[in-house]
Amino acid sequence: MNDRPVIIVGLSLFLVVATFPVWYNVTAGTSPRAPDLQRPSPTAVALVRQREGTADGLLAPSCVAPRDQMRASHMTLLARWRDDVVRNADRGYLAYDGHRYDKNLSATCLGCHDDKAKFCDRCHDYAGVKPRCTDCHVAPSK
């Protein structure tokens, strides 16, 4: 039975590799908490509302869709907006709050969420995704 040491070493190595995500995150101190997203600043929101002509109404900051819906499927919304604007020249979006927004990532979305590093990147980095939107779509400079 001189295979036994080899088997034991092999099994231990396997266990180490298979449980890597657990012990690595514990030792690296990676927080299990969800990323902390910075909310849009009131001035940025006010600017967007001024441009979009919604100075009339809502006091609380709002978005083109409810937060939970955006959290779950903002990429679906953006992909649809992309095809609507580029391929169908359809730029108006009737949001759930009744207001008609311009389907424009840089102006509408990033107009309020104007700090990419403290908003977009926080979740994307945490989830390990690298969307290439800002290769082309200019994030507003602070």
Place this chain on the structure above:
Amino acid sequence: MLLQKALTGTRGYWFWVTALVALVGLGVAAWLAQLQTGLAVTGLSRDVSWGLYIAQFTFLVGVAASAVMVVLPYYLHDCQAFARVTILGEFLAVAAVVACGLFILVDMGQPSRVLNVVLYPSPRSLMFWDMLSLAGYLAMNLAIGWTTLSAERHEVAPPSWTRPLILLSIPWAISIHTVTAFLYAGLPGRSFWMTALLAPRFLASAFAAGPALLILLALLLRRVAAFDIGRAATGRLAVIVAYATVATLFFLLMETFTTFYSGIPEHAQHLRYLFTGLDGHAPFAPWMWTSVVLAFAGLVLLVVPSFAGNDRLLGLAAAAILIALWIDKGLGLIVGGLVPTPFEQIVDYSPTAVEILISTGIWATGALLVTGFFKMVIAVRRETARAL
């Protein structure tokens, strides 16, 4: 297993394979540099936006199509000389199509999006049809080659479905190179390419270059692997190369006549740029004249009766014709079509080191595939010969 046959070999075999792998590695490294920076690392420009990569693609589609030159005589006309050569032609076609695909991939500005051609089919674009026909041809030849070789190995007849597929591959081979010619021949702004003669020229030069390559490979195999396809086969291939070279040269003369006799300056400028230069720019003139001289010389070597049966001269002739036609399609065709530009400007193009490294890497990939496939064929033949 068939694949195992490619993984056992002499020291010389492994040396060759290692050298090819090294070239492929260099090509990959160069491609990573190109991916990082963009196609700015090539010698391409706003006016000459296609160059070495697309030219190699065009040439290799011709090599792939040329398998029909051994398949057709054997399967339709029972030419027994090619009985044991068709599989080499089919595997050469597979390697050539793979290399074609790689040349297209490295030429893309956004290679990660290349599947868009499949996701958003555009039947009005010839590129769509080119993709379909090349993919079909690759699958077809791979299936045929692998199956017939396996059957040979087990000393049974190949399954009956291979025959209709092989017959289909004959018109399909013609179509792949015709569709490739159509990529160029339908563009109203490029008068060098917009000629009804382009597809026939492509086919003629393919049917000369492909079999010439096969002859060279056969001579090489005779020397390094003690594998002989037979004098009858090489003799037949030589005849095919000769006639196809005659057709190619004839078509070139036809282009020259219509271009220069009509006197339309726009048409003449492209041939002039290639052969004599314009405005003091003549970067391709030495290449084009070498090509013409080599083609004629090769033809003479093939045709003169007293040279027949001399393997050295046959090899020289095949090499000369192969190089001549590579220059014609792999260098002259693309740049000649784009220069002078629509603004009648002369813009020079020469490939950069990165382009050459990537191209060499892809050629080495093709050579690696040919090596592996041919090794399998030779091993199977030896096995079945021993069993006899």
Place this chain on the structure above:
Amino acid sequence: MRRSGAGRRGPRERGAWRGAGAPAIQTIDRRQFIGLAGLSALGLWTQPPARASSVQAPSARRWAMVVDPKKCLEIDGCTRCLAACHRAHNVPSVADQRHEVKWIWKERFERAFPSEQNVYTEDSLKGKPVPVLCNHCDNPPCVRVCPTGATWKRDDGIVMMDWHRCIGCRYCMSACPYGSRSFNWDDPRRHMAVPPSNDYPTRTKGVVEKCTFCEERLARGLAPACVEACPDGALVFGDLRDPKSRVREILRARHTIRRRPELGTQPVVYYVI
């Protein structure tokens, strides 16, 4: 499976519909079945394909441009149209001329109109620069050859670009007889003369770009940037379908030419001569 002695009769006679004297059991042999199935399949195939309804009703407009080279030449060395266009669209200014990106620029008359070549061209045009741009052809070869539909002709006549879809194959660049298209040979953000404005995206490396008749400005009711910027009114933009538009007025009154009309591309950029 043929009924003996019955000969070949159509399905009706064979009892597909029960009529007086029809046999109780209807049979059809394999050959007839396959023929019927094939005919039915053909019938399905001849139906018009279902089309997704377009979000936007087909536009009644047909955008076009008229360029007056002589008016343009009144201001020597003027480049306001190109500056406005390139600024509005974050077009990179690449130092290496081989890699330059340009949506509108000035080209010598003889080069813009090779078929107008004439040793005795009038002095006011001979060797002089005229603005050239994408012609938004009615029969565009670039649209025909695009393998992904990244460029297409809109109902309002604009030949549009989708930079999300372009794979950078540059087939459209070979197809365009006018050299209107540019390619991003590397990252355009490395060649910005000024930081890009966020009113319009930049493009990424590896895609082809060209003039889009400022479709994003047209959507807001504005004229194209070049037209707005031209101090002399040498660029006129309008709707070909509106007989009272300025472009139609000019086309009625003056002799105009288009670039390489013999190619059948039907450009909509007219030049007043």
